[in-house]
Amino acid sequence: MLQSKTLKFGFAGAAIVLALTACASRDDVTSLDNRVQALENRLSAAESRNSQIESAVNQCTTTCQDVQEKQTRMEQTFQQSMRK
Secondary structure, X not given: XXXXXXXXXXXXXXHXXXXXXXXXXXXXXXXXXXXXXXXXXXXXXXXXXXXHHHHHHHHHHHHHHHHXXXXXXHHHHHHHHHHO
């Protein structure tokens, strides 16, 4: 989903640059193009951080599920031992 947003921003930026070439100076267009590139770079870095965070969340979720399963087994074992 983030990649599609990145692509949309890229196309939007290119469209703006093309539209401005008709009514803006070359320096203005170059400046805006540089700003768009900087924003695309920041977005790419944010997507990378988001991916790392998602991986960490998934790992934590898996660990938590494992602990809950172990706790359930221990409780069952304890209850069985108390019945004997």
